[in-house]
Amino acid sequence: MKRILMIEVSPRGGESASRAVADTLAARLAALHPSAELTRRNLAAEHLPHLDETTLRAISTKDPVEAGNLNEAARRSDHLTDELLNCDLLVIATPMWNFGIPSALKAWVDLVVRPGRTFQYGGEGVVGLAKDKKAILVLASGGVFTEGPWRPWDFVEPYLRQILGFIGITDVQTVRAEGMNIPTLARDAVPKARKAVEDLVL
Template structure:
């Protein structure tokens, strides 16, 4: 059972979302010790932001330079192949300014491709990636999973929607939150670890 771990924090080894995702990976590997782990750290292996050239490459425009198109498609195909090879996908997501890091958005923009990871039908869009379990490891200074700021949680709803759009609909979220709140931050990570269960 292969695992793909996506890291998107700019905080390196100090990142709570990354550390929590490491625990999730460890728990998966306890159940499936022979699986291969692939790690993609988006803060190190930085992907290009979506541009008109990417749009042209994905739509097979004849106006874009052939070599540029080839490079774009090659990167996208590699990222999609990593997903296709994985049985478990663990995504570490810090909340920056109430949403996901831009480096994670770049990854998403490169894997959401018509006829490759989704297609349109008369009944609507159909995701082409399925049979995979996704775990989100979300960290935040505030508390957004419940309470008065729940309406500010644009991270989990967006990720569940866009991943579901390409067929990744079996999603479980674990959170380490309240990291900037005195009286909560001290136990936030240990509480998050205790919440982890792998199905």
């Protein structure tokens, strides 16, 4: 394991459950792979741009002249895409917001899921180009989604697994701090997730 990329999304700093669990995971990874380079990218501090017309054209084109006129957001997209393609392990630590991912994470997805870079259309459909990587999802939510009546409302894990699979990352494990807004569950949610981190196969 040479490079680990950790995408962190919560803006809640020290109060964030997903970040607390990500910290535990980072410590375990550092112990297991002391020579690996760990990049922690805090999307809450980055304000990644949404795709506008110029950026979209610049990151979609195969025309080198048009690509040569890359704007700032497209350069950022290049950088984030290189960072993703160069990692061996991708960690995404995110809250559930309104049953889906926060828009900051969606902005990152929109900047790295790119034809010709992380996927391509082949004769038999789509081929993911982000090969030989593993991923770990660290998910925090106010409710419980691994079982019970709210399970169909989870548009976080199914979406992330789907989009990662689309670009070629199919070895995905999940750790959850769930029930953060349910008084009887909240206190144990992070300790339980930290324990689950210790049990991950890394």
